[in-house]
Amino acid sequence: MQWFDCLDGMFHNLIHMELIFDCTYHSQRFKWGWLIKLLQNSPKLQTMIIEEYDDTIHNYADQEWKDPEFVPECFLSHLTTCSLRNYTSANCRMQFAKYIMQINSRVLSTMTIQIAKSVKSSTKIQMCKELSLCPTNSATCKLLFI
Template sequence: MQVWDIYHHSHVDSNASNKNVKSLSKLVRADISAIGLDIPLKAICNVEFLCIDKYLNDIPVFLNLTHLELVWWRGMNWHLALAMLKQCSMLQSFFLDMITSTADLIWISPCFVPECLSSQLRKCCITYYEGKESELQFVKYILENSRVLRTMAICTLSSLPLKVDKLKLLKELSLCPRSSPICELSFK
């Protein structure tokens, strides 16, 4: 059984409407990256596969989530990305699409390590990587804290600005310490 085009009508008091949201407890996959789709995350917290590009607030615990595709949107920051990871203890595959610029973001190393990083994460892929300092710090954080990581894939734009040297980026990333002895780094 598949469900398509779910619409959630939210009232003026969003807290009141979220309390009455029915859980889609048997839903396995959810792609809520459609513009205008406003489904409370609480309703889909049992999914195993999630693709999302909306504002994250009131992030529930995702007990079954093993695959997450998070599309960076305007207004997102590293704190929100880490908050999402913190709620996904079983996460094995994490894809971060950085299509929206992170130019003005500053990385502040968190004082916690999400459980999925220390025990479950096997694959991480970051697309539209531009080599900005905050992006590099995030990749280092993943590499340093993911004990069972097998693959870290970094995909750049085919047309990086001239000031960005892909070889330099690759060298810098390959020198990052890794918690997983079997982690392979690929750079495209």
């Protein structure tokens, strides 16, 4: 049993969610599983804002991202706005952004990526290019970099 399995309540009326992750090395390993469980329990979520508080955590949990077995219902029918703030080029973070944009988010209209100030210019360009080339399932999805 994972520690995030205790998150068993449903948030049927949650339509706007803002999360700030200030993770240590040890809790960073569990962040993705907890987040997916929260999303699965928030079927009507329309707006999701996630901020990485400490951009000094680089690639601690790169190997931890795995596409979930079931796509959260909110991705399939309600999530229209997603904002990822203070983002770095860590592989797990890029995989999560792609997961949202690709076939999983049918009604996504705006995906905003705010790249962390600590990221080198050349890396920022590579991130923008990689995410811009990512196919989306939503015909109306606009990708914004700020």
